[in-house]
Amino acid sequence: MSTLLTLELPVPLPAPAPSAGMPLALYVHIPFCVRKCYYCDFQSGPASEDIRGQYVETLADEIRRSPWRGQPARTVFFGGGTPSELDTEQLAQITEALHESFDFRDQDDEWTIECNPGTVTDASLADMRAMGFNRISLGVQSFHDHHLKSIGRIHSAAEAVAAVSAARRAGFGRLNLDLIFCLPGQSLEEWRFDVEQALELEPEHLSLYNLTIESETEFGRRHRMGALALPDEDLSADMYEWAIDRMAAAGFAQYEVSNFALAGEECRHNQVYWRQEPFIGFGLSAASYLDGLRWTNTPSMSRYLATAGDGAPQRATEERLPPLSAAGEAIMLGLRTREGADVAAIARVHGLDAERTYGVTIRQLAVDGLLTIDGERVRLTRRGVMLANAVCGMFLA
Numbered sequence: 039m040s041t042l043l044t045l046e047l048p049v050p051l052p053a054p055a056p057s058a059g060m061p062l063a064l065y066v067h068i069p070f071c072v073r074k075c076y077y078c079d080f081q082s083g084p085a086s087e088d089i090r091g092q093y094v095e096t097l098a099d100e101i102r103r104s105p106w107r108g109q110p111a112r113t114v115f116f117g118g119g120t121p122s123e124l125d126t127e128q129l130a131q132i133t134e135a136l137h138e139s140f141d142f143r144d145q146d147d148e149w150t151i152e153c154n155p156g157t158v159t160d161a162s163l164a165d166m167r168a169m170g171f172n173r174i175s176l177g178v179q180s181f182h183d184h185h186l187k188s189i190g191r192i193h194s195a196a197e198a199v200a201a202v203s204a205a206r207r208a209g210f211g212r213l214n215l216d217l218i219f220c221l222p223g224q225s226l227e228e229w230r231f232d233v234e235q236a237l238e239l240e241p242e243h244l245s246l247y248n249l250t251i252e253s254e255t256e257f258g259r260r261h262r263m264g265a266l267a268l269p270d271e272d273l274s275a276d277m278y279e280w281a282i283d284r285m286a287a288a289g290f291a292q293y294e295v296s297n298f299a300l301a302g303e304e305c306r307h308n309q310v311y312w313r314q315e316p317f318i319g320f321g322l323s324a325a326s327y328l329d330g331l332r333w334t335n336t337p338s339m340s341r342y343l344a345t346a347g348d349g350a351p352q353r354a355t356e357e358r359l360p361p362l363s364a365a366g367e368a369i370m371l372g373l374r375t376r377e378g379a380d381v382a383a384i385a386r387v388h389g390l391d392a393e394r395t396y397g398v399t400i401r402q403l404a405v406d407g408l409l410t411i412d413g414e415r416v417r418l419t420r421r422g423v424m425l426a427n428a429v430c431g432m433f434l435a
Contacts, residue, residue, distance in 0.1 A: 061110040063310040064140065066097070066132060067321030068121040069339075072157070076190040076260075077218075079252035081323035081337045082119035089339065094128045096346050097321050098135040103349025106318055111140040113148040113307035116171075122153035126165040133169045148173055148306045150214075155201035156193030163208035173212040173305070174205050175245075181235040182228055185221050190256065195235075202239045212303060214243040219277040220269045221249055229277045230284075237288050242303035246281050247296050248274060275424060282423070293376045295426050312371045323354070331358050361388040362395070363434070369396070369416075370430040373409075378417030399432055 069082045070090055085093075101107075114136060121129070150173040151166055166174070180186050181195040193201075205213055215236050219229050236244055249268070251261050260266040269277070282292060290298040294312060297305065310317050311327075319326045323337040333356040336342050345352040359367065365388040372379030381400065385392035392414075400416055403409040408422035408429050422429050 060316060061112040062106065062140070063113045063307050063315065063317040064111050064115070064136065065307075065317060065319040065321075065324055066101075066114065066116045066121075066136075067319065067324040068116060068118040068124060069093070069322045070123045071118065071120040071154070072123065072192050073190060074256075076188075076256035077249060077252070079255050079258075080119065085339075090124070090128070092343055093322070093339070094124065094131050096343050098131045099347040100349055100351060101132070101135040101139050101320050103347070104139060104318070104320070105349060107139040109140060111136075111142055111147070113310065114150070115307040116151040118152055120154045120157055121151050122157040122162065122166075126162065129166065130169060137170075148212075150175055150305065150307055152177065153201070154191075154193060155198040156191075158201050158204060160204050160207060163204050163210070167208045167210060172210070173214070174210045175214040175216065175243075176201055176205070177216045178236065179216060179218045180221060180224075180228075181232050185224060185228070188222055189218070199235075199239065202241075212243070213239075213241045214245060214305065215239065215241045216245045216247065218247050218249050219281070220274045222267050224269060224277075226273060226276055226280070230280065233281055233284055237284075243297070243299045243305060244285065244290065245297050246278075246285075248278065279424065282420075291376065292423070295374045295423060309375075312375050314368055314371060330364065331356070333357070361390060364388050365390055365395070366433040369433040373416065373418055373422075373430050373433075374426060376417075378412075378415045380415045382414035396433065403429060403432065 067081070069080075070085050070093075071082050072084065074083050116129075116132075124132075149171045151171045152175045153163075154177055163174075176198065177191075178198040179189065179191055181198065183194050186194065202213065202215075217232050217236060219232075233244075233246070249257075251257050251266070251268075253262075257266060261268075285292060285298045290300060292298050293304050294308070297308070299305070314327065316328045317326060318328070319335065321335065322339060322342045323335055325334045326332060333353045335346070336352040336354045338352075341352050365384050368384045368387075369379045369381060372384070381396055382392040385395060400409060400411065403422070404411050404416075407419055408425060409416050410419055418426060418429060
């Protein structure tokens with residue numbers, strides 16, 4: 039069992055600074071959107087201009103007074119919600135705080151911003167580019183207007199195409215498009231069209247997600263009522279398998295279960311998560327991980343506004359996994375990537391015997407055609423990728 043605490047916590051002492059030579063990845067959460075999508079369970083939603091203004095001021099203060107200010111950083115990721123819902127002045131407040139507080143030494147540092155195609159213009163995208171964002175992730179989800187409407191998106195397919203063109207005009211050379219498959223009522227032909235349309239727009243990166251029904255969402259409510267017509271498991275598998283083959287044919291490597299990139303265009307920020315490298319999250323409900331300790335900021339806007347301005351927002355959770363659970367999680371994250379997992383090295387880090395702890399499981403999964411074994415490193419086979427959740431779950435304590 040982990041030591042997860044789910045009640046609001048008093049502000050604890052900060053975790054130690056990262057080891058020398060290990061830069062931080064920084065996540066900034068913007069919890070605002072025009073309307074919450076029916077599948078979304080992130081801490082986000084509409085808010086008044088007054089709340090947005092207070093939030094941005096507090097967020098900038100949290101960054102400037104962070105216990106980790108002065109540390110080197112290599113990636114920044116603005117997620118949400120809809121970061122592009124903020125105006126130029128508000129985004130500038132936050133980016134200026136980051137530049138003042140952290141050491142960005144490399145001209146090739148990665149700055150990503152998530153945008154809804156319905157909330158960007160040529161002017162706003164040019165402003166984002168001028169602020170230093172060099173990678174943009176557009177939440178397209180589908181190129182069928184009826185599906186976009188059915189999942190609560192505010193943009194149209196035409197607006198998504200226009201947003202890509204506008205991003206290129208603004209100078210974004212690194213572009214990701216998000217798509218979702220297994221939408222209610224979606225056919226294989228519609229999914230194929232979505233992927234083909236995305237490829238025609240020539241992105242450097244595509245994230246292809248299987249719709250997940252979370253209980254505390256509108257779709258979760260409908261699902262409990264039996265009012266959500268979802269594709270069955272066979273159709274879901276057909277959609278995913280076709281996409282894997284099509285992406286390979288287009289020159290995209292599947293470097294993580296849901297993520298595909300041209301050579302050298304992988305999302306470096308997300309790779310930090312999968313490799314369990316240190317990251318610090320700023321903003322409402324943002325998560326952080328440092329030296330084996332992870333925590334999340336409070337999801338309460340009132341508590342966040344009251345406590346975050348001094349650089350130490352109230353925490354909602356704090357967790358340090360015991361060795362067996364920590365090792366299992368590291369193996370699970372590694373298996374989801376093209377790199378796979380070095381089980382022996384992971385076991386050593388956590389004081390475990392790799393053979394005694396995982397030997398039988400690994401050999402059985404290999405016999406079942408779900409894993410390949412290359413020395414001490416294991417990777418998912420094609421069949422293992424199709425069953426990734428089940429396979430990875432075998433290592434979780």
